[in-house]
Amino acid sequence: MGFLSSKKRSRVNLKVDESKDSTHSRSSSPTPSTRSLSPNPSMHYRTTHTLIVGQIYNDIILHVSHFPAEDTKLRASSTEQRIGGNCVNTCRVLTQFPKTHVWCMSAIGSKESSAGLLSELESNGIKMTTCLYRQSSMPSSYIIHNEASGSRTIISCNNTLEITLDEFIRKIEMTSLTKSIQFDFNAAPFTWVHFEGRNISEALLQIRWLETKGQKENWRSKMTISVELEKPDRQDIDLLMSNGDVVFFSKIFAQARGFNNANDFLEAVKPDCKPESTLFCTWGEYGAACLEGKTGHVEQVKAIKADSVVDSVGAGDTFIASVIYCLGQGLSATIALRVACETATQKVSQLGFDNLGGRIDPLYLDKINVIKPKASNDGRWLSADSYRVL
Template sequence: MHKMFRLHSKNPSASSSTTSFSAGSSSGGGGMSYSGPKYGIFLVGATYLDTILHVADFPTEDSKQRAERVEQRRGGNAANTAEVLAQDPRARVWYMSSLPSASASRPLLSDLEECNVKTDACVYHSSQNAPPQAYIISAGRTGTRTIVSHSTLPDLTLNEFIKKFDAACMRLTSDIDQISCPFRWIHFEGRGEDVYKMIDYVESVYLRHGWRQKLTISVEFEKGDRPGIANLLMRADVCFFSRLYVETLQFDRPEDFLASVGSFCKPKATLFCCWGTHGAVGLHLETQTRLSASTGRLDMVVDSVGMGDTFIAGIILALGIRGYDIGRGLRFACELASQKCMQSGFKRLLRSMPQDD
């Protein structure tokens, strides 16, 4: 059984309650000096080379339009989340991904390593000479981004995961003597038919060593049409659902979706759905406590690419490292995601947040 997160609710014994928050007054850490215990976080996902076309308005079909600016940077949901997490000095962040040859991957991984993300767990495919590509049209006036991606890389296999994960556990345990288990939070992108087997393997290792109570396993559900993704619902302690996933399943409101999907999840799971600039909602299944938070006022959207990835990082930081209750964690994650939209990229994002108390 994973550790329980504290609830922020006026009536925690009620069978169903709703609590709303504004993102404007959350406090979160930006301090970079820390000498206390370190917390291992392990993330598994796909890595892309993003080409971002910044335009004022999304182009109409069969038209020509000049981009205001173009940028290339390393992308990928879990990779972006890892970059934000690594800005907290309490976090020791490891990242695993299926990648092309070592030479083709070097520009992507050097960027992550410079951000203090360990990439030793990545798996290389020497026959692949180019990274997966994502072309993103970012419309400044509406804050939307439209993504067209392409990848020929195979998904991670269970055997690849076991080999690299075991090595990472041994490495982290020997590097950090302040922790009693290697990783306190393990996060998966919901892609690939072997992901549920990877989670089952992690469960078996942590149960065997008596660590399971200290571990949180989370899964991001981004696309509803991915094979085997339904197998992950009952395996995650924390579920992150994208707006795309919810709308693919014909729901218009995130609150309605969370109420419906809860019966397919762990009875004590915590569910989150980020709804872009409209904020996010959460549901703690054991108490049926519903929570919501706004993004606050966005005076100017500079770069919305990675807003959802930043939200996930905010929840992991808030609940997994800082010990916030779920309500405060949701508020913190929304504020962090809002801050992301007001800057380009992810650099020094946590420094813009108030000091942790």
């Protein structure tokens, strides 16, 4: 859940095509300045509008030489404070892809206390107009980073009221106001809405409201709804399975249900999901698997071996962001799986989330059957010539 970023960020301005933004009110946030790539002019990219619903955290990271024993004192070699949470990590990666507009919906602190947080995230291209203010303090996570092993132990504290259905509806309706002005009544407020696996009872109501509204206004087919089932001990989290067009499962979730591999798990839970939903399950160093609902076919991709594990926090969020981007561009689940595994491997090999969206261009992968890059290209898009055709 934590977020560690390098203090230096690449500053590459990206010109975004706003011609298809008619369904959205313009945000006052500045032009994204931490994009890691420029779109290839020979490729056609879809303009997408993605909403990520979850919880933002203040992360305090303690770097220690070894994990402390109980009831002992230990001096940290250094400390860091960062903005974290699954939803923010996913947003950070998504904003690095071309033609991708990203909103984050979270319950945060008061307007005054959250000003710095909002400014930082908006400067990274994340639109924060969908957040809700609370008088309580921002949720926090304390992360103990064991420098000897690379492990990170996370202790969280969250007393913030979760987002209610009424608040969700109000924010969505505000985003959709321009539809009535431009007479585009069949436009979806977002092309993709992703729900972090928390606040289950309200999340279910929010999804069902989107379903009903979308069917009534004839835009449901233009929006993809995805859900994440990461933490197996959250009450009623299994109910989310049947409410996502795309469903993301974690390794610990599958293991808690008695499975020791992703393939068997996906085949077992498929009957509990929508008939044509696409399912993904990550399995750490062993890669990930996906099951396409239309075909029932399960495919597994082995993880690319990382040269070294530097920062594993957020690898799953990076995987999700990559899948959302690829499927949002109309690419196959197979391509999305390959891209997401490679991007997640790059994530654990570096500190933070900078320059992850520029490792490969998924649209090239859809044109040629490739999986392994022959060479890197300084964090920019790798061209088709940079890949070995299988």
